[in-house]
Amino acid sequence: MTTSTSRRAAPARHRSAAGPRRRGSGRRGRLALGICLSLVLLVAAGAGWVYLRLNGDIKTFDAGGLSDNRPAAGSSKGENVLVIGSDARNDGNAALGGGDADDIGRSDTAFLLHIYADHKNAVAVSIPRDTLVTIPPCKLPDGKWTSARPDTMFNEAYSVGETEKGNPACTQNTVESITGLRVDHTVVVDFKGFAALTDVVGGVKVCLPQNVYERDLKPKLPTRGKLLFPKGEQTVSGQKALDYVRIRHGLGDGSDIGRIKRQQAFVASLMKEVKSNGLTPTKLLPLADAATKSLTVDPGLGSADKLISFAMSLKDIDLHNTKFVTIPWRYEGSRVAIVEPDASDLWAALKADRTLDGKDASGKKKATPSASPSTAPTAVSGKGIAVAVYNGTTVTGLAKKAAAELTADGFTVTGTATASSQDHTTTVVEYGPGHKVEAQTVARVFPGAAIQPVTADGVNVVVGQSYQGGATASPTPTAVPKDVADSARSADDNPCSNLTYG
Incomplete structure (x- = not known):
């Protein structure tokens, strides 16, 4: 679908005060760097003495850069942790990843870890670095805020301000805008933290479908170079592990x-390696030391006490119940676009604490048969909210149909028109600065609709092909799309399964 439209006069789009965006030639995914935070938290559970060694190593970022226009706290029963893998070259990281030690901080892969309210299930949702999103206003080092930047690659959020330490708060703002979920904590892990972790556990088993050579890691080499990894199962650690996840x-x-x-x-x-080694003091302290020395967190996790308290809530999550998925996506040229309504269905499922297989993981007791919940949509009141409606399809009269439904719910419809493009597969609710709450109310009328910020003022609805209208509309889904569920990987899967890797 087209993720951004413009149908009426709006202020000229300005470049961010951050200056020209730079795209380094050495962009690399860092999912494996980031997820290690979760491992540290899990293995630290039940070993409170570790905090004596951790406190001095934990760094925090400025929470003043977080948006004032965030999803409400407690919007979901579970917790959401944004894990960012940084490829910053400062502080000794250049020796491991190459590149300029004075370059700006970048993050080419990140994921949102949803910890279900029953504390027995978790799912990590990867967001590809090249995903086209709207980066909302973010704070610069001089205290000024940027303008929203539509149709921008997701990984550029971390580079706003172009500092060597990066901008975790901007990435968090972007993830909250994409998902509509409140991010409870954000964590950044760098090269050194990742390499040290793999050394401490004695290496990690991996499995390759073919031989891998130096040129696979450095494509500009004139020859294929030496063999880095032979075909088949093997154990890697330190620099070798870092090379593996970068290739x-x-x-x-x-x-x-x-x-x-x-x-x-x-x-x-x-x-699996961490768990098989056992949670002994001999294993815990080196693991915790290795991670926290290269860890940057939000102030909410900025002490060993806070980290360990959070870890205690994770100790019952089983490997089989820890899943990995990727946000619903499709290629848009050389970039990646988010697929709707699948993405919105995924976020709705997480918000409702539904696992990938549809089970209720909210921790609530099941209702008695006589008290089964209704499937009818909740009534919406649009009193005091003005909305403009645009037809994003080739179906005649769809905007007027949507406008009538909004009017019946008490909204003030300021007009209807044809959108600038008619290829919208799902409905999009666009909102200007300060109107997100109203947009969320409008979105309740259009189950599965995406919500995204724009630079223009007010609230607009761009009706997509998925809109049926009136009584045929269904309530917000809580089931994960089948394609997402079918592609999930469990933490206890065999490392040699699915060796195609895309």
Whole structure:
């Protein structure tokens, strides 16, 4: 679908005060770097003494850069942790990843870890680096805020401000805008943290479908170079492990999507290694030290006490109940577009604490048969909310039909028109600065609709092909799309399964 439209006069779109966007030639996925935070938290559970060694190593980022226009706290019963893998070259990281030690901080892969309210299930949703999104206003180092940037690659959020430490708050703002979910905590892990973790556990088992050579890691080499990894199962650690998760060319279709799948398999194997080693003091302290020395977190996790308290809530999550998926996506040229309504259905399922197989993981007691819930949509009141409606399809009269439904719910419809493009597969609710709450109310009229910020003022509805209208509309779904569920990987899967990696 087209993710951004413009149908009426709006202020000229300005460039971010951050200056020209730079795209480094060495962009690399870092999913495996980030997920290690979850491992540290899990293994630290039940070992409170570790905090004495952790406190001095934990770094925090400025929470003043978080948006004032966030999803409501407690919008879901579970917790959401944004994990960012940084490829920053400062502080000794250049020796491991190459590149300029003075370059700006980048994050080419990130994922949202949803911890279900029953504390027995978890799912990590990867967001590809090249996903086209709207980066909402973000804070710059001088205290100024940027303008929203539509149709921008997701990984550019971390580089707003162009500092060597990156901008975790901007990435968090972007993820909250994409998902409509409140991010409870954000964590950044760098090269050193990842390499040290794999060393501490004694290496991680991986499995390759073919031989991998130096040129697969560095495509500009004139020859294929020496053999880095032979075909088949093997154990890697330190620099070798880092090279493994960085490689994109020479495996599968060579895409970043394929690399994400390989990184998910790597993290699953790492988790199994940690658990098989046992949660003994001898194993815990080196693991915790290795992670926290290269860890940057939000103030909510900025002490060992807070980290360990959070870890205690995760200790009952089983490997089989820890899943890895990728946000519903499709190619849009050389970039990636989010597929709707599948993505909205996924976020709705997580918000309702439904697992990938549709089970209720909210931790609530089941209702008695006589008290079964109704499937009827909740009534919506649009009093005081003005909306403009646009037809994003070739179906005649769809905008007027949607306008009539809005009017019946008390909304003030300021007009109807044809959208600038008619290829919308799903309905999109666009909102200007300060209107997100109204947009969320409008979206309740259009189950499965995407919500996205724009620079223009007010609230607009761009009706998509999925809109049926009136009584035929269904309530917001809580089932994960089948394609997403079928492609999920469990943390206990065999490392040699699904070796195509895209």
